[in-house]
Amino acid sequence: MIRIDSVTKRYPDGTVAVDRLSLDIPDRAITVFVGPSGCGKTTTLRMINRMIEPSEGTILIDGKDVLKEPVNTLRRSMGYVIQNAGLFQHRTIIDNIATVPRLLGWDKGRARDRARELMGRVGLDPSLAKRYPYQLSGGQQQRVGVARALAADPPVLLMDEPFSAVDPIVRKGLQDELLRIQEELGKTIVFVTHDIDEAVKIGTKVAVMRTGGRLAQFAPPAELLTDPADAFVEDFLGADRGIRRLSFFPAAGLPLLTTPVVAVDATAEQIAARTTPDVPYLLVTGLDGRPLGWGEPRNLTAGRIDPTRLLAHGRPFEHATDSLRAALDCAVLSPTGWAVAVGADGRVTGVVAQHTIAEAIRSAHAARPDTEKAVR
Numbered sequence: 001m002i003r004i005d006s007v008t009k010r011y012p013d014g015t016v017a018v019d020r021l022s023l024d025i026p027d028r029a030i031t032v033f034v035g036p037s038g039c040g041k042t043t044t045l046r047m048i049n050r051m052i053e054p055s056e057g058t059i060l061i062d063g064k065d066v067l068k069e070p071v072n073t074l075r076r077s078m079g080y081v082i083q084n085a086g087l088f089q090h091r092t093i094i095d096n097i098a099t100v101p102r103l104l105g106w107d108k109g110r111a112r113d114r115a116r117e118l119m120g121r122v123g124l125d126p127s128l129a130k131r132y133p134y135q136l137s138g139g140q141q142q143r144v145g146v147a148r149a150l151a152a153d154p155p156v157l158l159m160d161e162p163f164s165a166v167d168p169i170v171r172k173g174l175q176d177e178l179l180r181i182q183e184e185l186g187k188t189i190v191f192v193t194h195d196i197d198e199a200v201k202i203g204t205k206v207a208v209m210r211t212g213g214r215l216a217q218f219a220p221p222a223e224l225l226t227d228p229a230d231a232f233v234e235d236f237l238g239a240d241r242g243i244r245r246l247s248f249f250p251a252a253g254l255p256l257l258t259t260p261v262v263a264v265d266a267t268a269e270q271i272a273a274r275t276t277p278d279v280p281y282l283l284v285t286g287l288d289g290r291p292l293g294w295g296e297p298r299n300l301t302a303g304r305i306d307p308t309r310l311l312a313h314g315r316p317f318e319h320a321t322d323s324l325r326a327a328l329d330c331a332v333l334s335p336t337g338w339a340v341a342v343g344a345d346g347r348v349t350g351v352v353a354q355h356t357i358a359e360a361i362r363s364a365h366a367a368r369p370d371t372e373k374a375v376r
């Protein structure tokens with residue numbers, strides 16, 4: 001949808017911020033530009049909506065040269081979100097969000113209705129509508145920034161380090177929200193960050209740039225983690241590349257064992273029947289099917305197992321929706337080395353040993369990861 005064709009940006013002082021950059025930004029997906037400070041990410045983003053004009057090359061949107069579009073029409077077809085949200089401090093939240101619809105000539109009532117709808121979409125409580133930006137937290141302001149950019153329903157959203165100024169927990173929430181919005185609305189999003197973890201998490205495709213404004217690699221995140229193009233990309237991806245790559249393999253294929261699982265009211269016969277030599281512990285569940293903890297069979301009192309005397313079961317993973325990385329993490333943190341799998345309702349669906357996960361990892365490495373998106 002957006003084609004960047006041999007684009008160079010040379011600033012008047014001679015700095016080459018972007019050097020013969022060519023890539024196609026796919027429609028209805030999130031494309032992330034990532035790279036060290038000063039590598040030309042912001043310059044590239046701003047050339048798309050012509051806040052900066054390229055020195056050479058062309059940028060085409062749906063086949064049309066952006067330099068031939070009236071700049072106002074172009075900008076209104078693109079939402080723009082920046083770090084610290086850049087809200088109008090003297091306007092209420094609802095009026096901030098309604099800005100572009102009002103510019104487009106919508107009447108006040110319709111623009112405010114739209115703004116209220118968007119507040120819901122980005123997870124803002126309607127009671128915040130009449131507040132001013134300074135009365136909101138950083139994360140809430142950032143949500144307002146996203147809502148404002150979406151207000152006129154533009155097909156393209158440009159986001160320049162939108163979540164960099166908030167703490168890691170709020171940031172994770174904003175990333176999840178963006179992924180949800182993208183799934184619902186199918187926007188074409190171009191996102192700039194210097195954080196490779198953020199790029200790998202939210203990008204459908206990731207453009208890694210190197211200093212001097214050159215493209216080092218343009219690939220889906222799983223492919224970056226599997227086959228970094230060179231030492232620069234490998235270094236930029238950082239440690240734990242192998243472990244992080246496991247996020248792209250579903251845990252759903254792991255074979256689960258249900259034998260070593262007993263309910264808290266299990267009889268002596270049930271305990272005996274479920275005890276096998278290769279499984280030294282049994283997982284005890286409540287009558288609701290949720291995990292209570294691990295116990296050695298000889299320590300379990302038939303009919304009334306005492307949950308307070310069990311070993312912690314650790315955080316379980318969701319078999320149908322989590323990744324191999326999540327399953328491995330559960331097994332590593334489990335006191336027994338066995339991971340507990342649950343369904344969406346939190347009820348135990350089985351258990352799996354570390355060595356079984358290791359085998360699954362070995363076969364996963366032999367196969368290609370799902371390059372479309374991470375299993376979250």
Ligand SMILES: Nc1ncnc2c1ncn2[C@@H]1O[C@H](COP(=O)(O)OP(=O)(O)OP(=O)(O)O)[C@@H](O)[C@H]1O
Nearest residue numbers: 011013015017036037038039040041042043044194
């Ligand atoms: N107006 C300007 N005049 C001269 N040089 C500029 C100008 N704006 C940016 N630059 C330079 O162009 C290069 C690319 O800048 P740009 O802001 O695009 O990088 P970036 O990758 O977004 O960096 P950061 O992650 O630090 O925001 C840098 O070397 C920067 O100093």
